[in-house]
Amino acid sequence: MRFSHTSITVKDMEQSLRFYTEGLGLRFERRREIPENHAEIAFVTDPESGARVELTWWKERTDYTEGDQLDHLAFEVADLDRALQHLAAAGGRIARAPYTLQGGSRRIAFVTDPNGIWIELLENAPVSPGH
Numbered sequence: 001m002r003f004s005h006t007s008i009t010v011k012d013m014e015q016s017l018r019f020y021t022e023g024l025g026l027r028f029e030r031r032r033e034i035p036e037n038h039a040e041i042a043f044v045t046d047p048e049s050g051a052r053v054e055l056t057w058w059k060e061r062t063d064y065t066e067g068d069q070l071d072h073l074a075f076e077v078a079d080l081d082r083a084l085q086h087l088a089a090a091g092g093r094i095a096r097a098p099y100t101l102q103g104g105s106r107r108i109a110f111v112t113d114p115n116g117i118w119i120e121l122l123e124n125a126p127v128s129p130g131h
Helices: 013-023 080-089
Strands: 002-009 027-034 039-045 052-058 070-077 093-099 108-112 118-123
Touching (some): 002 118, 070 080
16 A cells, blocks of 8 residues: 545635645646546645645535545555455445546545545556556
8 A cells, every 4th residue: 555645625726726836836746627526636746755635626515614624545555445345344434435437547445544534545557568
C-alpha cells in the first residue's frame, strides 16, 4: 500500500487553485469533471516533497461547516479486494463498494476508519508485459 493524496472540499475551485499554486507554491497537476458525482477535482503537488492535495468542489453543495473540509485520504493498493478484506478485519467499514469512474481505468473503493474518516483505495492498473 502506498499513500497517494489527501482530498479536501473547497467552496470555490478557481479561488482555491490560486491560493494553493500562487500562495503556497504548489504545482498544478491536472483538473477534471466527475459528472456522476456532480463534482470537479484538481490535483496540486508540492515540488519539493511530492505530496499531493486533491481539491474537490461539490457543485451542488451549499452548506459548509468549518472543520468538515477533509474529504478523504487515498492509498494505492495492488489488490483492491484483498485490501478491503484486510481493512474490514482491522475495524474499517466498506462505505462504497468497488467501481470505476466514467472514462477511468482503475477500480476504486472507499472505506471508513473507526472514526468515520473516509479512505479511498485506488487499485493499481495492471502492468502490461515489457513496461
